[in-house]
Amino acid sequence: MSDRTKKIQAQQREMPEPYEGNRPIPWLVIIIVAALFVFAVAYMWATYQNSPASYGDRRTVADFAVAESSVTGVVDGAQLxxxxxxxxxxxxxxxxxxxxxxxxxSDWVTGKAALAVQIVLHGISGDLTVKGEHYNGMMPAFKDKLNDSEVAAVLSHIRTSFGNAAGEVDVATVKAQRAATAARTQPWNGDAELQVMK
Incomplete structure (x- = not known):
């Protein structure tokens, strides 16, 4: 038996070379993937909503407007x-x-009205003790977001709700407190700055 014949016989005894990697993708798979892609594009086109993404729950700008009585002009503190x-x-x-x-x-809410106004206007950062518990977070400032009437309304709601009986806050108090700290650009530093204002 020649060497060539022995090599051929040896090759025949071995496993054949793999060929799966060289096979083309089956047409059925290509058709299914293409159909899914076309369906996805058509679905997105058919369900497109011409609204900003921030309105994901389908509310409009009008839903965020603060209600005012057309007769009295009073802002609704509960809605705020x-x-x-x-x-x-x-x-x-x-x-x-x-x-x-x-x-x-909270004594921060039921204490001096002026202090509550300052907290809403400028916010708080750092350690704050409320009812014996420590909180170390960040409350945003609302001085640029809410006008004097709105600050007075929301504070009046808070100070007379949830079991609080501290009384309402008038617009004049808010206006005076805003003017007194108009130059302030940072939030109050929790207990460190607010305790002295109690």
Whole structure:
């Protein structure tokens, strides 16, 4: 038996060379993928909503407007609370333990009206003690977001809700407090700065 014949026989005993990697993608798979792609594009085109992404729940700008009585011009503090404060301080005013402080029974809320106004206007950062519990978060400033009437309305709502009986805040107080700290650009530094204002 020649060497050539022995090599051929040896090759025949071995496993054949793999060929799966060189096979083309089956047409059925290509057709299915193409059909899914066309369906996805058609679906997105058919369900396109011409609204900003921020309106994901289909609300419009009008839904965020603060209600005012056409006769009295009084701002609805409850609606303002729902749109600006509820996410952190919750519908009950109890906040989230360890994360967002409660407004119910808080001496920061029921104390001096001027102090509550300053907190809403400039916000808070750093360590703050509320009802014996420490919070170290960040409350945003609302001085550029809410006007004097709106600050007075939301504070009046908070100070007379959730079991609080501190009384309402008038627009004149807000206006005076805003003017007194008009140059302030930073939030209040929690207990360190606010304790002296109690």
């Amino acid at each position: 609370y729902a749109s600006q404060c509820l996410a952190c301080h919750q519908a009950t005013g109890l906040g989230l333990p360890g994360v967002f402080p409660p407004l119910a029974g």
